[in-house]
Amino acid sequence: KNQVEQSPQSLIILEGKNCTLQCNYTVSPFSNLRWYKQDTGRGPVSLTIMTFSENTKSNGRYTATLDADTKQSSLHITASQLSDSASYICVVSGGGADGLTFGKGTHLIIQP
Amino acid sequence: SAVISQKPSRDICQRGTSLTIQCQVDSQVTMMFWYRQQPGQSLTLIATANQGSEATYESGFVIDKFPISRPNLTFSTLTVSNMSPEDSSIYLCSAIGADSYEQYFGPGTRLTVT
Numbered sequence: 029k030n031q032v033e034q035s036p037q038s039l040i041i042l043e044g045k046n047c048t049l050q051c052n053y054t055v056s057p058f059s060n061l062r063w064y065k066q067d068t069g070r071g072p073v074s075l076t077i078m079t080f081s082e083n084t085k086s087n088g089r090y091t092a093t094l095d096a097d098t099k100q101s102s103l104h105i106t107a108s109q110l111s112d113s114a115s116y117i118c119v120v121s122g123g124g125a126d127g128l129t130f131g132k133g134t135h136l137i138i139q140p
Numbered sequence: 141s142a143v144i145s146q147k148p149s150r151d152i153c154q155r156g157t158s159l160t161i162q163c164q165v166d167s168q169v170t171m172m173f174w175y176r177q178q179p180g181q182s183l184t185l186i187a188t189a190n191q192g193s194e195a196t197y198e199s200g201f202v203i204d205k206f207p208i209s210r211p212n213l214t215f216s217t218l219t220v221s222n223m224s225p226e227d228s229s230i231y232l233c234s235a236i237g238a239d240s241y242e243q244y245f246g247p248g249t250r251l252t253v254t
Contacts, residue, residue, distance in 0.1 A: 062243075071232050072183075077241070132181060
């Protein structure tokens with residue numbers, strides 16, 4: 029069964045600090061892995077998309093890594109800001125949008 | 141990129157009634173989808189909205205309960221029929237852009253059934 033596990037479930041850090049969110053998956057076949065940010069009351073917004081051949085991708089202060097061999101990904105947030113408070117969802121695609129497997133997300137809270 | 145809007149943004153409905161949610165995309169997209177997100181849970185795909193034909197439903201979702209229309213490339217509706225409190229959830233419209241790679245999500249419709 030395809031699964032995407034994210035950790036931690038929730039995280040609280042002080043503004044300005046860095047943090048790393050984890051995603052482990054057992055999706056097969058694998059097409060790409062996406063990280064989304066979902067603000068409260070909003071739909072998910074794409075941060076990064078990585079295919080099998082990519083092992084890192086950055087989007088501003090967000091850097092995602094992918095190890096396709098161990099089926100692990102991480103999202104690193106640098107110099108956190110209050111606006112980073114959101115849920116971060118890892119999504120693995122097996123090809124075609126109907127083949128998406130969603131993680132439950134990590135709820136991140138940035139405290140001043 | 142594509143911007144997706146949904147109406148209504150939220151609603152409180154009585155048991156046994158139906159609600160139709162509208163989804164509008166500001167550019168042509170290849171595929172449109174409807175998801176449900178229950179509190180603290182990940183997104184669950186309800187169905188793929190097919191233009192001009194019946195939607196393709198995922199296991200556990202049926203057309204009588206969640207009729208879907210997609211009359212053109214940029215517009216779709218989802219109806220939640222004969223609602224019960226278990227239908228309380230956020231319903232999200234999603235679309236794949238013309239590049240067939242990026243997937244966009246609407247802001248969601250927060251439904252509460254009393």
